[in-house]
Amino acid sequence: MSAQLVADLRVADRVQAAFTAEPGEVLAIIGPNGAGKSSLLHAIAGLVDVEGSAHLGGTDLLATPVRERRVGLVFQGQLLFPHLTALDNVAFGRRARGEDRRSAESVGREWLERFGIAELADRRPRELSGGQAQRVAIARALATDPDVLLLDEPFTGLDVSVQMALRIELGQHLRDFAGITLLVTHDAIDALTLADRVLVLDHGQVAQVGRPAEVAAEPRTPHVARLVGLNLVPDGDDLMAFTPDAVTVSLAEPEGSSRLRWKGQIATLAPHGDAVRLLVHASPDLLADVTPAAATELQLVPGCEVWLSAKATAVSRYGAREAGR
Numbered sequence: 465m466s467a468q469l470v471a472d473l474r475v476a477d478r479v480q481a482a483f484t485a486e487p488g489e490v491l492a493i494i495g496p497n498g499a500g501k502s503s504l505l506h507a508i509a510g511l512v513d514v515e516g517s518a519h520l521g522g523t524d525l526l527a528t529p530v531r532e533r534r535v536g537l538v539f540q541g542q543l544l545f546p547h548l549t550a551l552d553n554v555a556f557g558r559r560a561r562g563e564d565r566r567s568a569e570s571v572g573r574e575w576l577e578r579f580g581i582a583e584l585a586d587r588r589p590r591e592l593s594g595g596q597a598q599r600v601a602i603a604r605a606l607a608t609d610p611d612v613l614l615l616d617e618p619f620t621g622l623d624v625s626v627q628m629a630l631r632i633e634l635g636q637h638l639r640d641f642a643g644i645t646l647l648v649t650h651d652a653i654d655a656l657t658l659a660d661r662v663l664v665l666d667h668g669q670v671a672q673v674g675r676p677a678e679v680a681a682e683p684r685t686p687h688v689a690r691l692v693g694l695n696l697v698p699d700g701d702d703l704m705a706f707t708p709d710a711v712t713v714s715l716a717e718p719e720g721s722s723r724l725r726w727k728g729q730i731a732t733l734a735p736h737g738d739a740v741r742l743l744v745h746a747s748p749d750l751l752a753d754v755t756p757a758a759a760t761e762l763q764l765v766p767g768c769e770v771w772l773s774a775k776a777t778a779v780s781r782y783g784a785r786e787a788g789r
């Protein structure tokens with residue numbers, strides 16, 4: 465059975481979020497650290513006390529005993545059962561539901577094959593690489609044929625190249641998955657490539673919901689703006705958006721009358737294509753791209769006080785109170 469999820473959840477004073485998700489849909493949940501993303505998934509899985517409501521079609525999810533919820537979990541740093549082989553791990557959920565061994569193992573083998581790791585069936589988790597273990601963990605969740613698949617930072621801790629390969633594979637599996645996927649991620653690439661819609665959580669509340677391209681084009685929170693590489697500055701009822709390469713960095717206060725200038729302290733410097741990208745703690749935090757030559761000449765290092773300015777012509781404005789809130 466696949467059905468729409470209609471949820472209005474309250475987790476202590478950490479989360480108060482109402483949202484819906486459609487069968488077959490991947491809903492990415494993004495937001496800063498501590499926004500309540502994991503708490504939201506834990507609430508659906510029944511791992512924390514929750515008030516409110518969550519219905520999957522005609523089923524009252526919160527009234528369903530946790531063991532009977534058709535929910536698949538892949539959590540950050542989640543361990544496989546160490547004493548079970550990869551195959552037994554993947555077959556575990558079906559066995560726990562009372563399915564006979566042969567049938568559960570046959571489904572388990574199919575899932576290992578789909579993830580290209582059939583030859584690892586007899587290995588124990590300690591004999592698997594991080595990427596292989598994560599494939600087993602995702603296969604284990606999908607093998608139970610869940611109505612809702614909960615993925616919390618499924619690529620965290622893996623090498624970048626492994627992340628990339630796994631992201632592509634997961635995308636293929638999610639396309640065929642008839643249930644709902646809720647994907648918590650810190651990575652804009654995940655949200656942009658895997659999700660049908662993005663839900664932005666901020667201080668436990670839903671700040672924005674939309675298709676990835678809409679959210680990227682008109683982010684409503686500075687966190688999301690930075691995630692997609694934009695600067696976002698509130699200006700009355702408007703939001704001003706501009707790209708990091710439209711920002712000029714100087715050590716002295718820029719001359720002229722432009723209001724578009726901010727003083728701040730460099731938090732980080734990182735290579736970004738041909739440029740060096742600075743994250744500057746200002747009000748609000750801003751991104752600026754400079755050439756490596758300029759970074760050297762200005763002796764830019766973390767902690768350095770700088771002035772940032774942007775040309776008015778490089779700034780686009782949109783209303784903060786439009787739909788999408």
Ligand SMILES: Nc1ncnc2c1ncn2[C@@H]1O[C@H](COP(=O)(O)OP(=O)(O)OP(=O)(O)O)[C@@H](O)[C@H]1O
Nearest residue numbers: 476478495496497498499500501502503504512648
């Ligand atoms: N079991 C708990 N009891 C009390 N407070 C908690 C519990 N779990 C998390 N918190 C707090 O609730 C807030 C939300 O945490 P949560 O882990 O849901 O956020 P998150 O958005 O997933 O963060 P991150 O991206 O850092 O994983 C945080 O301030 C956290 O410290």
